[in-house]
Amino acid sequence: MTNTAANTHSKGRQNSSRVRDHLANERTYLAWMRTAIALMGFGVVIVRLRYFQPPQIPHLGTGWKLGLIFSLVGLMTVLLSTWHYFTIRDAIDDDTYEPTGRWVVVFSLAITLLGAGVIYFVFTVPFNPTNSFTLE
Template sequence: MKEEIESAKKGGKVADHLANERTFLAWIRTSIALMGFGFVIVKFVIFIRQITNALRNDIVVHGKSNSATIGVAMVALGAIIALLAFLRYLQIEKQLNKDTYYPMHWLSILVTLTIVIGSILLVIYLLPNL
């Protein structure tokens, strides 16, 4: 009976560590997606500039685009999220090893607020183009 209890405790502990790793990998996928999207935005801006230069006589370009800045900001945000996710992973790993885990949602709140604020700014930026 005592061995079964110890086995159950170990099993739960392993499951907790695996859940921590899955959560970390989900954050990494999110950061890669943001970096990839930012990269595509920057490359698209370069592509548009090259097309504009090639067809300069036929196309009139109005205003200045901030798309490259937005793309670079998204790549930077993705890198920051990856770093914060790793630090959070290490923190939870320590807590699980000491059996003192306390849930904190600061990374989720930070990313959510950043994306909501970024979305609001993008909507404000895009509204005049409608």
């Protein structure tokens, strides 16, 4: 085995846990991206639901606000998760990574508040099953 091949082979063995850490960080980042896309998509769906309200029911004017908040939280998730990815990547490289529960708490609170908003919105919109749904 040549000297270069031996260095490459041993270097790969020494850093295998670091490689796993980087790959796990990337998987976590991609999961946050999926979450952000889902939040933004759900925001668009909420805004579009107003088109399915029967014409006899006056528009309450709050659905678009909830949809906008979902979309903004989705965008913030993109920005914060990207920042977090690079912070963790540098911490792994410097061997100074320490796990923290701060982001779990922040996003759990955000999703709890958004979920409460959806529940409030769903139960405050008048529902009349005898009316037919029409598109504008």
